[in-house]
Amino acid sequence: PGGRHETDIAVIGAGPVGLFSVFEAGMLKLKTHVIDALPHVGGQCSAMYPEKPIYDIPGWPKIEAQALIDQLAAQAAPFDPVWHLGQQVTDLSRDEATGDWIVGTDKGTQIQAKAVLIAAGVGAFGPNRPPLAGIEAYEERAVFYRVARKEAFRGKRVVIAGGGDSALDWAIELADIASAIMVIHRRPKFRGAPESVAKLHALAAQGKIDLVVPYQLHGLEGDPETGRLDVVTVADLDGNIRRLEADVLLPFFGLSMNLGPILTWGLALDQNHITVEQATMSTSLPGIFAIGDIARYPHKLKLILSGFAEAASATHAAREICRPGEVMHFEYSTTKGVPGA
Ligand code: FAD
16 A cells, blocks of 8 residues: 555446446556455445345346456456555545646555546445444454454454354354354344354354353453453443453444545535436546446436446546547447457
């Protein structure tokens, strides 16, 4: 992360629509940089329903959401987009000298672009944080919102909080790796898939998992300087406190979406969506386009297939800004081909 870059188009959001816009821009010989708050591409498809089949993608009678994302990433790859993942775009400003836009992220990356495509869907994804005082000091040291590498937890005492599929899957997965697994949930009943719930109870019966229910997270004790965790305190509904000795806390309370900064950039909005001119997907600011779920025009359908068409319209309109005065002859992909094909 960090550094300053120059490109034709900065794409905010690497969901299905942002990904397809990279392909469309590439076909028009426009270079792209793509920024996403998530550490991976795929937007809602990858973050919310990777294994669900989608039935209304033209030409695919049935395709799992993650498989669609893999195909879109492969389709974009020949055009060498530059990815800036795990970063939220926080600022948008105009470079008065050149008229270019400068997109800035929370990690200090700056991208100067002739045009900006906002494909930000329902907003930047981030984990729902439990409201524990001082939790930030332990994040990425003893508190993790996702498991990147199971081995990191070998021999550790792990507290997992949450009652959904992520909490259950990781409790089961880490049962043989961690030295202790404690699962905290505010209800005795878990919400996950029935087979996972059964497995969890079986592991609890074998003494491999300690079910701490009904309890809620209450506090953290340790050394905030080094991020070393010693104790997770939990409370029941009557306020009785239990102290659990632990090295690691994994809170799994789902993802939140934050449109946040985008709403402050001076774009014309309609109920948390960006108003666009449908023919070009242009917003109220020159050179800024919005496509996919975040874009709003009369009779808009929030579907992936509409987003694909919007990506084509927006990149063609952006081309006139990136290459002013250059005449373009419309060509089909069958005529033009793609690099390396
Ligand atoms: P998103 O997929 O929301 O991606 C936007 C990306 O932008 C996110 O990754 C986000 O992190 C990023 N972002 C936002 N703001 C920032 C910022 N400031 N900085 C950095 N990154 C940012 N649609 C269909 O067509 N067919 C279906 O069958 C279907 N089934 C669905 C099932 C479920 C359970 C759900 C939840 C949705 C379904 N949808 C379906 C809807 C479909 O997933 C969305 O229409 C689609 O994902 C929109 O794509 P997008 O690229 O516009 O936005």
